[in-house]
Amino acid sequence: MSAPAMPEKVAGIMPRFEKFGLRHYLICLKGVVLRECLRFLHQRERFISSLVRPLIWLFIFAAGFRQVLGVSIIPPYKTYVLYEVYITPGLCGMILLFSGMQSSLSMVYDREMGNMRTLLVSPFPRWFLLVSKMLAGVAVSIAQVYAFLIVAWFWGVKAPPLGYLMVLPALFLSGMMLCALGMLLSSMIKQLENFAGIMNFVIFPGYFASPALYPLWRIQEASPLLYKICLANPFTYAVELIRFAFYGQVDWLSLGVVAGCTLLFLAAAIIAYDPSRGLMTRKQDTGGNA
């Protein structure tokens, strides 16, 4: 067996390494994003289910409830819109929500299977690795949203042409917030089996207590308490940010809340994954015997 030459290495002398520059950081980011995309492509079932879920809501739920749920003219809409059109931004949010939680599931899986260790022992700063992982998750989420929007377009649910471009920053920011939340949750989940709790306590309440399926004014009429819960739900603002962006508008309150929550969740996740301060230290769940 031949061995590769290692010119910098001489036994007994401290090895020298080139200082990491922007190029190295970009290589690392590209590698993490590429891996996430490859994993997604290799898991066809995940892609199909991520597409089927919102389409069921669009094709079946929205068609069935079109006559039951009237939507009055509320911003950003200037005319009456079909119920399918109303719930499309919410379904985009749903894809981001599920995808963000899925990426947290994959982090728990990676931690249980040991793959997480290869990421965490990289010499790059821990915060950078986690942000890279988050960006990778967002890239995959956005690809799923656009796949859904293409199918919806053929179904007759069409936004203004420019809206498909304008919505991209809103999808990115909302995806970041939900991936950061997923990452924070993944640091708290000790075993993969506990992930079902995320479905019951995060995804479903987050989705239904939001304007994804019905406007907030209708919720306020039905239950003032639920309305207050909706207002406290960050996902509410993600949906509204996406809805306004489809029509080339910025809902500044939503933008502020989503940006603020992204920073908050991300900071908490970085602390949680910091070996000296975080939850990882308390739980010691990186595997091994002792």
Next chain:
Amino acid sequence: MQHVRTSGPRDEVAALDVAGVSHSYGPKRALNDVSFSIAPATFTVLLGLNGAGKTTLFSLISHLYDTRRGSIRIFGHDVSRASGEALRRVGIVFQARTLDLDLSVHQNLSYHASLHGIGGREARQRIAALLDTVDMQGRQHDKARSLSGGQMRRIEIARALLHRPSLLLLDEATVGLDIQSRAGILATIRKLVETEGIGVLWATHLIDEVEDGDHAVVLRQGDLVAKGKVADVVRASGAGSIRDAFSKLSRIEPAGSAEISP
């Protein structure tokens, strides 16, 4: 602090310096005031039964856990304070399999290269050379899932060497492998020590992997009970062989420390 072995007359920096390290999981003490250091270009065996604290020590060295008591330095870089500089100099093969089974061998290795800021042609060249080193040439497009346990280990060793570390940590790297695979992997690692000057810390509980010329660190229930050249450890323990010495030193009942200093 003395090295387990110094490899030359120069006053050189230790490849790994563990000083007064203790670690607990809640009330359970996993490591108790462990101190040793290893010189570059040496093969050091970390011996201990299951639960002795080997994996905890590896997790501390690789900064998966923070060192709360004591200090760990890799080529002079403190793992807690300068983790990036320290981790650039160390390659790690974990006890659990850590390849992504859905990806190909090349994709797994490329991913690791990117985690060390190595990309493009340089990464491809290093991958090709290292697959040759671990006798896995021609397998780069195979899915990791299709490899045997021994082949996966070889790929993990190639991965640990991709960023050209000066210290290699292997945690029970041969567990679950057949005799031939174990011998092949061990021979590859020993050759790296000779030809590349890499310092190796080889954690195992398989005593037949130890050779007379090696250096040994023996852990028992979190305590360091012996360190030094294998021959010195055997002599100090009063046993006739390293197998007997390990059995004696690993007994659960209280026993005197057989600490050896060169």
